[in-house]
Amino acid sequence: MSLTQQDWRKLRYPTIGLGAALILVGLLVSYADQYRTKNEKTLQTQQNLLNQARQKYQSSGLEKETIIQYLPIYNELLAKGFIGEEHRIEWIETLRKIHAQHKLFSIDYNIGLQENYRPSFLTNLGNFRLKRSVMSLKLDMLHEGDLLALLDGLHEQTTLFIVRDCEIKRPVGAIVNTKNMTSNMQANCQIDWLTLRDPQLAGAL
Numbered sequence: 556m557s558l559t560q561q562d563w564r565k566l567r568y569p570t571i572g573l574g575a576a577l578i579l580v581g582l583l584v585s586y587a588d589q590y591r592t593k594n595e596k597t598l599q600t601q602q603n604l605l606n607q608a609r610q611k612y613q614s615s616g617l618e619k620e621t622i623i624q625y626l627p628i629y630n631e632l633l634a635k636g637f638i639g640e641e642h643r644i645e646w647i648e649t650l651r652k653i654h655a656q657h658k659l660f661s662i663d664y665n666i667g668l669q670e671n672y673r674p675s676f677l678t679n680l681g682n683f684r685l686k687r688s689v690m691s692l693k694l695d696m697l698h699e700g701d702l703l704a705l706l707d708g709l710h711e712q713t714t715l716f717i718v719r720d721c722e723i724k725r726p727v728g729a730i731v732n733t734k735n736m737t738s739n740m741q742a743n744c745q746i747d748w749l750t751l752r753d754p755q756l757a758g759a760l
Contacts, residue, residue, distance in 0.1 A: 632751070637714040641669055641688055641750045646713055653708035660695035660738045662705075667691075672749065684752040689719075692746055695738035699723065702742045719745040 629638070636642045643666055654662050672687035696702055706718065721744040 635714050637749070638751045638753055641686065641748065642714065643688060643748070646690075646748060649709065649712050650705075653705055653712070656708070657701070657704045659701050659705065660697070662695070663693040665691045666748070669750070672747070680751075682754050684754070686750045686752060687747045688750070690746040690748060692742070692744040694742045694744075696723075696740045696742055697738060698740065702744075715749045717747040717749065719747050721745075 632638050636645065646666070647664070650662070650664065653659075667689045669686050669688045672685045674685075677685065694702060694705065702721070702723070709716065721742060723740055723742045725740050
């Protein structure tokens with residue numbers, strides 16, 4: 556069966572309507588798909604934000620517990636001068652005080668420049684930076700107890716330090732004489748004076 560020109564004229568508007576309807580349906584399907592994709596992305600973004608908020612909340616709880624646990628220790632080290640700037644003047648004054656208190660023999664010392672210190676036994680200091688100043692110490696002694704008295708006094712009255720090396724020797728030709736209270740020995744020591752830098756504290760200052 557063939558369609559005449561008159562039949563085509565009759566079908567023209569319905570055909571155009573059908574085409575327009577198909578285009579409209581296609582546009583609606585495309586819009587619906589884009590809308591669904593956009594909602595899925597928005598939902599995923601909100602889910603990620605929620606997860607981040609949960610992690611921050613849990614982390615803040617752990618940080619709060621850590622602060623409560625270690626704050627007294629931190630304040631104690633801060634009061635002793637271990638955290639912050641070095642206190643070499645106080646170190647020297649304490650050294651002289653102990654020297655006079657125990658009536659020790661002559662003492663010579665020299666403190667080098669402060670430097671970064673990364674000991675193998677401390678692998679994680681967080682944002683803190685450990686510093687050290689090396690002191691060379693030479694002490695004339697009656698006996699070994701003089702050196703122990705000096706180091707014990709420093710330990711009680713100053714910040715943290717490490718005795719890196721200590722050599723005790725008797726001067727050539729020296730005669731042991733404890734009755735006349737003359738020096739019989741000499742100690743040569745290397746001491747690391749330690750200081751912990753807190754970047755947040757430095758920023759506040």
